[in-house]
Amino acid sequence: MHVADRSNLFDRLMEEAQSLAPADTREQIVTAIFQTSAALCRETVTNAPKAAKDHTLQIDRIVTSRRWGFVIMLAMLAAVLYMTIAGANVLSESLAHLFGWVEQYLTLLFQAVHAPHWLYGLLVLGLYRGTAWVVSVMLPPMAIFFPVFALLENYGYLPRVAFNLDRLFKKAGAHGKQALTMAMGFGCNAAAVISTRIIESPRERTLAILTNSFVPCNGRWPTLILLSSLFMAAGYTGSWNTLVTAAVVVAMVLFGIIVTLTVSWVLSKTALRGIPTHYTLELPPYRRPKIAETVIRATLDKTWYVLKRAVTVAAPAGVITWVLGNVPIGDTTALSAFAGWLDPFAKTIGLDGYILMAFLLGLPANEIVLPVLLMGYLSAGALTEIDSLHSLKHIFLAHGWTWLTALNMMLFSLLHYPCGTTLVNIYKETKSTKWTFVAFALPTAIAVAVTFTTARLARWLGLV
Amino acid sequence: MINATYTIALMGNPNTGKSTLFNVLTGLRQHTGNWPGKTVTHAEGEFVYRGIAYRIVDLPGTYSLYSNSADEEVARDFLLFERPNITIVVVDATALERNLNLVLQVLEMTDRVIVAINLIDEAKKKGIRINTKKLATKLGVPVVPMSARNKEGIDELLKTVDAFVHGQLHPTPIAVPYSVEIEQSIAKLLPLVKEIVGDDYPARWVALRLLDGDTSLLSALNQQPPRLTKEEAPYACCGSVKSV
Numbered sequence: 001m002h003v004a005d006r007s008n009l010f011d012r013l014m015e016e017a018q019s020l021a022p023a024d025t026r027e028q029i030v031t032a033i034f035q036t037s038a039a040l041c042r043e044t045v046t047n048a049p050k051a052a053k054d055h056t057l058q059i060d061r062i063v064t065s066r067r068w069g070f071v072i073m074l075a076m077l078a079a080v081l082y083m084t085i086a087g088a089n090v091l092s093e094s095l096a097h098l099f100g101w102v103e104q105y106l107t108l109l110f111q112a113v114h115a116p117h118w119l120y121g122l123l124v125l126g127l128y129r130g131t132a133w134v135v136s137v138m139l140p141p142m143a144i145f146f147p148v149f150a151l152l153e154n155y156g157y158l159p160r161v162a163f164n165l166d167r168l169f170k171k172a173g174a175h176g177k178q179a180l181t182m183a184m185g186f187g188c189n190a191a192a193v194i195s196t197r198i199i200e201s202p203r204e205r206t207l208a209i210l211t212n213s214f215v216p217c218n219g220r221w222p223t224l225i226l227l228s229s230l231f232m233a234a235g236y237t238g239s240w241n242t243l244v245t246a247a248v249v250v251a252m253v254l255f256g257i258i259v260t261l262t263v264s265w266v267l268s269k270t271a272l273r274g275i276p277t278h279y280t281l282e283l284p285p286y287r288r289p290k291i292a293e294t295v296i297r298a299t300l301d302k303t304w305y306v307l308k309r310a311v312t313v314a315a316p317a318g319v320i321t322w323v324l325g326n327v328p329i330g331d332t333t334a335l336s337a338f339a340g341w342l343d344p345f346a347k348t349i350g351l352d353g354y355i356l357m358a359f360l361l362g363l364p365a366n367e368i369v370l371p372v373l374l375m376g377y378l379s380a381g382a383l384t385e386i387d388s389l390h391s392l393k394h395i396f397l398a399h400g401w402t403w404l405t406a407l408n409m410m411l412f413s414l415l416h417y418p419c420g421t422t423l424v425n426i427y428k429e430t431k432s433t434k435w436t437f438v439a440f441a442l443p444t445a446i447a448v449a450v451t452f453t454t455a456r457l458a459r460w461l462g463l464v
Numbered sequence: 465m466i467n468a469t470y471t472i473a474l475m476g477n478p479n480t481g482k483s484t485l486f487n488v489l490t491g492l493r494q495h496t497g498n499w500p501g502k503t504v505t506h507a508e509g510e511f512v513y514r515g516i517a518y519r520i521v522d523l524p525g526t527y528s529l530y531s532n533s534a535d536e537e538v539a540r541d542f543l544l545f546e547r548p549n550i551t552i553v554v555v556d557a558t559a560l561e562r563n564l565n566l567v568l569q570v571l572e573m574t575d576r577v578i579v580a581i582n583l584i585d586e587a588k589k590k591g592i593r594i595n596t597k598k599l600a601t602k603l604g605v606p607v608v609p610m611s612a613r614n615k616e617g618i619d620e621l622l623k624t625v626d627a628f629v630h631g632q633l634h635p636t637p638i639a640v641p642y643s644v645e646i647e648q649s650i651a652k653l654l655p656l657v658k659e660i661v662g663d664d665y666p667a668r669w670v671a672l673r674l675l676d677g678d679t680s681l682l683s684a685l686n687q688q689p690p691r692l693t694k695e696e697a698p699y700a701c702c703g704s705v706k707s708v
Contacts, residue, residue, distance in 0.1 A: 009660045010682050016656055017674035020649040025676050026530075031644045037564035044599040045560055047592055200533050 056285040060160065064283075069164040074250060076152065081246040083227055084145040089242070091140035095394075099132035118326075126322025129378060131315050131447065134371040135307065137392065138222040142303040147222060149186075150298035154289030158183050163283060165257075172261045173268025175204035182208075182260060185215040187302075190421040193429055203274045207264050209426055210439050213418035214260045216253065218302060219309075219366030223413050224249050226370070231406035232391045248410075256414050259446065309367050321375035335376060349448055350408035350455030352399065359412065364420045404464045408451045415447035468510055468519035470629050473542055475570060476554035477563050478525035481582040483507075485554055485612040486522040504538045516564045516629065521548070527562075527568045531680040541684055543573050544665060551627050552621070556578045557594060557609070558589035567603065571637040572669040577605045578624050585611040596603040639668075651677055661685060 022028065063072050106128060110120045152158070156343035158180075165179035177199045192212050199205040216224055225245070233244035268274065324335040332340070342360075343353030354376040362369035378396050396405075417440045418426070427436040458464050476482040490509030499506045500621055507522040515525075521592025523542055524535035531537045543551065551571050555563035560581070581594060600607035606624045627633050642650070653671040661670055665685070673681045 007686060010686055013660050014674060014677075014679065014682055017649075017653055017671070018677060020652055021677065022649070022674040024647050025646065028643045028646050029672065029676060032567050032640050032646070033568050036560050036568055036640045037640070040564055040599065040602055041561040043602065044595045045592060046595075423707055 003242060013084050055136075056283075058287060059143060060283060063157075063160050064163050069160075073161055073164060074254075076157070077253060078147050078246050078250050080145065080152065081225070081249050081379050082242055083148060084141050085225060085245045086239070086242045087144045088140035088225065089229065091143070092136050095136035095140065096132075099136055103128065103132070121326065122319060125378070126319050126375070127315055130322075130371060130375045131311055132393070133378075134311060135375050137226055137370065137374075138367075139220075139303070139307055141225045142218075142307065143299060145225075146218075146302040147295040147298040150294050150302070151291065154287070154294050155284045156284050159283050168261055169264065172265040173274070174207045174261075174264040175199045175201065178204065178208040178211075178264070181212060182215055182257070185212045185217060187218055189213045189215075189217045189418050190425050193418075193422055193425040196429065201274075203268075203272050206430065206435060207267055207272055209429065210267065210435070210442060211260045213422060213439075213443055214263070214415060215257045216256065216414055217366060217419075219369075219419065220413050223366075223370050224252055224410050227406045227410050228252075230396070231401070231403045233404070237369075250412055260413065263442070263446070302443055309365055312420055321372065322378075325376070325378075339376065348455070349412070349451040350404055350458075351451065352405070354399065355405075355409055355412075359416060362419075363417075366413070366419050402464050404455065404458050408454055411454060412447050412451050415443055415450055417444045417447075468517045470518050470522040470549040471546065472517065472518055472625065473546075473548035474520060474522045474554065475539060475543075475551060475566070476525055476582075477527055477556065477559075477566055480525070480554045480556040480563065481612045482525060482554040483522060485552075485580065485582065485610075485618075486520065488612055488615060488618060489520055499538050504534050506538075507510045514626055517624070518625070521546075527566060529566070529573070530676070531678055537680060537684070540573075540681070543570070544684070545688055547574075548576075550576050550578060550580045550625055552580050552625075554582050554612075557581045557584045558590055558592060559591075560594060568638070568640050571603065571605065572640065572672070573666050575605065575635040576628065577635065577637065578621065578628070579603060579605060579607045579622055580612075580617075581607060581609045582612050584609045584617070585614060602638060604638050606633060606635075642672075646672075646675065675689045 005044030031135055046461060062068055103124065106124050107120075110124060133199050161183055162176070162179035165182070166176035169176050169178045178196075180198065181192050181196045184195045189212050194214070196205050196208040199208055228248040229241075229245040232248040233241045236244050321335060324338075327334045329337050339357050341353070342356045346353050346356040352375055358369045358373035361372045374395070375398055417423075423436060423440060426439045427433070430436060474482055480586065486507065486509065489511050491511070494507060494509035495510065496507045498504065504524050508519060509522075510517060510519055512518070523539040526533075526536045526539050529536055529540045529543075531540055542548070544648070551570060551574055553567050555567060564572070567577070570577055580601075581596060581599075584594070587594065594609065594678045596607045596609050606625055606628075608617055608621045610621060610692065624633075641647075650668060653668055653674065657667045657671045662666070670681070670685075670686055
């Protein structure tokens with residue numbers, strides 16, 4: 001009885017306290033403490049004028065300020081993407097030329113030894129052409145994007161990004177550290193899911209896991225960059241073209257972040273209710289990275305890794321899709337039969353059967369979505385020699401693509417279910433079939449809803 | 465085993481050399497385990513200085529005492545319920561401003577505090593100079609510069625501990641001035657806090673935590689049996705903790 005009395009008294013005390021407390025009590029408390037500490041330090045600590053920490057502090061005053069933080073972040077992202085797109089255009093053209101030139105000699109070789117037609121089709125038109133397309137389309141943007149991103153990372157800019165985003169995540173009812181795990185997701189969602197271990201509260205950790213795949217990973221950057229440069233800036237030329245392309249990709253990333261925050265907010269008000277916990281984020285001093293080493297590391301570790309994954313999966317996929325594309329079922333082929341079966345649904349969300357098939361076959365890894373799509377199109381008869389990126393666009397146009405198809409594919413790529421590896425990691429981390437299923441179903445539902453709406457809206461407005 | 469007369473709590477942000485200091489002070493006389501019911505490592509040891517035996521508890525490294533995590537709850541509960549005779553807050557001289565945030569929070573809970581400014585050698589290398597005398601005056605508690613790694617400043621720290629337990633020091637800890645809004649709310653809430661929670665706990669601090677909506681503090685207070693007498697030994701649970 002005595003204990004019960006105490007409980008009641010404590011409840012009364014808490015009620016009283018809450019009625020007295022201003023809405024932003026925590027902010028006011030923390031501000032007062034921080035100001036007192038700062039005042040104490042001003043009076044007792046003297047820094048040598050050339051202290052390295054000062055330099056960091058001055059930069060941080062600007063790049064983490066409320067006014068400039070976001071502007072600088074967006075400008076940085078846009079600059080990195082601009083460099084990537086401008087450089088990749090040139091490189092992709094040259095690579096495509098090179099591969100086209102080699103193919104002529106391969107063709108001559110096959111003719112010289114009187115190889116059977118099916119062998120030529122399988123090896124040159126299937127395997128070689130598919131792989132060549134993948135390399136010339138994916139290698140250049142990766143070879144520029146990853147090293148530049150790694151340089152930014154090693155300078156110590158990423159923790160500042162997390163710092164800036166912290167406010168937003170807290171407002172969304174999530175943990176500020178989710179900004180960090182989201183930043184990891186720009187590299188690889190599978191790794192980022194494991195990195196959510198830094199979030200202690202299970203509620204906030206689940207939020208971070210469920211929303212991680214809404215930011216584009218290594219496997220999806222090339223798709224976004226390529227489609228944006230082929231279709232989104234078609235009306236512009238020269239550096240304007242590059243600028244618009246970069247702007248569209250930045251918009252995609254922003255949209256992904258907005259979806260992340262919105263989904264976090266909705267979940268934190270419904271299935272995962274609770275108040276965000278506070279934490280301290282240490283901003284490491286800026287360091288000039290070893291530039292050559294960073295570039296080489298990024299190229300070897302990331303670019304080479306992603307390309308290898310794409311090619312090793314794409315090469316056999318090229319053969320398989322070529323075979324499927326040439327195996328007759330009735331008066332059509334196995335491939336077009338499958339794509340045709342998916343087509344009605346795919347059309348309602350502004351895609352087509354081949355694109356949806358590519359996403360389905362691309363479940364093991366996002367890197368192979370674009371390759372599988374190309375193989376599918378190439379094997380379906382629209383055989384295009386590789387000579388320039390224009391011919392790549394012709395492949396798409398020949399299959400009825402418009403800017404809307406490209407936009408919807410970008411949106412679907414951004415929002416759809418996480419790759420197989422990520423799902424396995426989610427299961428390992430949550431030990432729950434339910435949350436793993438949610439992690440699959442929730443993004444898929446959002447992807448379908450968003451692309452459906454976009455397609456409807458564009459048609460309704462008569463834009464297509 | 466020594467029957468320790470006084471208990472010292474070691475606090476500080478992570479990576480301030482807290483455990484280095486703990487090892488220097490206790491040598492091999494340590495016990496480690498877990499805090500009861502928590503997955504937080506518990507380490508304590510003993511040492512003797514000028515004929516007095518001390519029990520020293522290495523609390524988990526924390527940035528605040530806002531009960532954000534199990535670590536912070538363990539540290540808070542220890543200060544609140546075990547009431548160590550002295551709390552040494554270890555701070556990183558190269559990042560004093562951030563570390564002082566914790567010091568200020570500890571000073572709201574207890575005045576029996578020594579601030580140990582560790583890594584003073586590294587700070588010197590970076591060109592950071594700290595006026596420790598002035599800082600001690602401002603904070604209202606003793607401040608000892610040291611380098612636990614090089615065993616510098618240990619003796620001064622121990623002398624300060626000795627002076628503390630002999631009642632030769634009279635701390636007058638700084639009170640963080642909060643906004644008018646918060647101060648008014650504290651003033652209104654204080655009588656009720658004193659009435660319900662009692663005088664055994666730092667009332668201003670409790671009021672502040674309640675305003676912040678710290679429910680974990682209330683449940684901790686609720687689980688604690690009400691203190692009957694003020695004379696009760698503050699380290700009464702010493703034996704039970706050790707046996708874990």
